Amino acid sequence: MTAYEPPVGPPREPRIEDFPSLEAFGERLAAADVRRWRRGSGFGGPGVLLAAFVGTTGLALTAATGSPVPPFLRAEAPVVRPAPTSVRLSTVRAADPAGGLPWTVRVGSAGDGTRCVTVGQVRGERLGIETAEGRFEPLGPTADAQCGQIADGGAAAHAPVVGLRDVRAVSGRAGRFTVLFGVARPGTDRVRALLPNGRTVVASLAADGSFVALLPGEPRQAQPIVDVRRASAGATVRFDLARTLPDPDPRGRPWKLTAESDLGRGTGNRTVGATNATCFRVSPVPPFVGWDTKMPRACAVPRGTWAAVTRLRSGARGEFGIGRLLRPVDWAGLPTRTLVTIRVPGTRSLPTVRALGRAWALRRVGVAHIGGSRGDAVYMGLLPGAVEPADVQVSVQRGAKAPTAVPVRRRDLRERRGVRP
Amino acid sequence: MAEPPQSALALSRRDPQAFATFYAEEAPRMVVFFARRVLDPEAALDLTAETFAAAFVSRRGFRGRDVRSARAWVRTIAERQLAAYLRKGYADRAVRTRLGVERPPATAEELQRVDELAALTGLRAAVARELLELPPGEREAVQLRVVDELEFGEVAARLDITEAAARQRVSRALRRLAARLRPLGEGEVTA
Structure with missing residues (x-):
């Protein structure tokens, strides 16, 4: 890493013209009708407003220290969170195999038909996580919620918000198991997990569609295929989590990273971890409406060893691409994340990604045989929004006997922002 | 000894348009203040907008007179906004929403400029x-x-x-x- 070089000479004094959006905001602000605002205010005007600020100083210490390191570096506005007043504890329960508190989910909504679900253990009427020492850590009303749209019509008609949680990672306890949880549409009459050993686990299901089940082993061992049945609609939706294990997001939202041929959807050519793949895609699990056409895809990726790093900011719309093709992307209300795509020669090279002093594991999403190439591995991964592309360092191990980490050349992801897909 | 000149913020208690002058003078520095704490240009712009929206609706509560005290006053609001951001992970928009005033999206060039000016x-x-x-x-x-x-x-x-x-x-x-x-x-x- 290069040493920090303070800027040469005094920095130029910023002017309002430097920030057109703020300049426009100032003009609108000066014209705002404050009296109308005060009359319409439900919380009693500025005096009360400032009083409310006082209650937010719990972490003011960090600000007071002048630390340039913020506890949250992400810019996720608009963040998808359940409205605190909408959250309800589900009636479903699953007994903890280690004899701890039972597991359940809390369901809420975030508007626009978006449902949110948080998994945890229940004590009394409170949701939380039991730590290895047996302490109960409550989860706030919007903490760790996973949100998605359970829309009417189309293939998403019965798609639940579904997730897996590795319990050992949460509580540090020895017995390792996976919590399958989620919320489907009301009227769902069965949620079933099919495990690799042929075993079937039927989830505890509530009338509101929320469900929870405990599966043996960590998520990658559990490898469940999840069937969500809604008999009245005569349909079952299958989530093949065994083949497309969601990658845990830094905030708990699972993502799916897949490789596919570019011969069009619905032709049976979509494959996972495929050879002859031409496109590599990242998408959230559960799928948002329209996710399949607007999530980032890297197609016809160029040959050689390279890494592309881009920041997908919440609300970003435009066209992004690696190689020849630009693909439309609508990141919409998804949280800000930094997307890393790496192509390395052969299938044995293992890339390493480091940022902010941490190593990140990327999944190999497929093998590219493009333009008669020998078959190179393509890796993709999502890093927290806190990680700026400039922070990311990518290396690959070279040399069979004494492997050394060699920096990987960076390619810029081409993009045209602001284009509505 | 001559009294220091009255700040635009003090004038804005009676004349809302004077607030525009105060805003134009102080908002750019505030962007740098936030950017160097959150390391995120977009969030810095959002926090600046919310801070001055809160200052605008609260300006009659400002009891000072000169520029120095005006800066200190708005800095206090800014630090509270920052504390809320640190706690919640995103910039509040409550005051802007109540006022019905939004900041237009920043262009890539504007975000780049924040990045440069805040180094x-x-x-x-x-x-x-x-x-x-x-x-x-x-x-x-x-x-x-x-x-x-x-x-x-x-x-x-x-x-x-x-x-x-x-x-x-x-x-x-x-x-x-x-x-x-x-x-x-x-x-x-x-x-």
Whole structure:
């Protein structure tokens, strides 16, 4: 890493013209009708407003220290969170195999038909996580919620918000198991997990569609295929989590990273971890409406060893691409994340990604045989929004006997922002 | 001795249009103030907008007169906005919503300018370097809290310590980082 070089000479004094959006905001602000605002205010005007600020100083210490390191570096506005007043504890329960508190989910909504679900253990009427020492850590009303749209019509008609949680990672306890949880549409009459050993686990299901089940082993061992049945609609939706294990997001939202041929959807050519793949895609699990056409895809990726790093900011719309093709992307209300795509020669090279002093594991999403190439591995991964592309360092191990980490050349992801897909 | 000139903020108590002058003078510095604390141009612009929206509706509560006290007053609001951002992870929009005033989306060029004026590129590199110099326990705590964005409860569970200890460890590490970065000219921005 290069040493920090303070800027040469005094920095130029910023002017309002430097920030057109703020300049426009100032003009609108000066014209705002404050009296109308005060009359319409439900919380009693500025005096009360400032009083409310006082209650937010719990972490003011960090600000007071002048630390340039913020506890949250992400810019996720608009963040998808359940409205605190909408959250309800589900009636479903699953007994903890280690004899701890039972597991359940809390369901809420975030508007626009978006449902949110948080998994945890229940004590009394409170949701939380039991730590290895047996302490109960409550989860706030919007903490760790996973949100998605359970829309009417189309293939998403019965798609639940579904997730897996590795319990050992949460509580540090020895017995390792996976919590399958989620919320489907009301009227769902069965949620079933099919495990690799042929075993079937039927989830505890509530009338509101929320469900929870405990599966043996960590998520990658559990490898469940999840069937969500809604008999009245005569349909079952299958989530093949065994083949497309969601990658845990830094905030708990699972993502799916897949490789596919570019011969069009619905032709049976979509494959996972495929050879002859031409496109590599990242998408959230559960799928948002329209996710399949607007999530980032890297197609016809160029040959050689390279890494592309881009920041997908919440609300970003435009066209992004690696190689020849630009693909439309609508990141919409998804949280800000930094997307890393790496192509390395052969299938044995293992890339390493480091940022902010941490190593990140990327999944190999497929093998590219493009333009008669020998078959190179393509890796993709999502890093927290806190990680700026400039922070990311990518290396690959070279040399069979004494492997050394060699920096990987960076390619810029081409993009045209602001284009509505 | 002559009295210092009256600030535009003081004038705006009676004349809302005077607030525009105060805003044009102070908002650009505020962007830099926020950008160097959140390292995110878009969030800095949002926090600046919300701070001045709050200042606008509260301006009659400003009891000072001169420029110095006006800056200190709006800085207090800014620090509270920052504290809320640190707690919640996103900039409040409550006052803007109530006022019905939105900030238009920033262009890539504007975001780049924030980055340049606040010298964020070098700052990020310095932060990343200094992170590696922290004691392992503190570095892990900061990474779990700052990079992985975990709640303190989960940080505590991962580190097998109490939540209070986790808060203390993160706080201590951030103070240490701030102290190390300050000699490089980072960590303090005069507004």
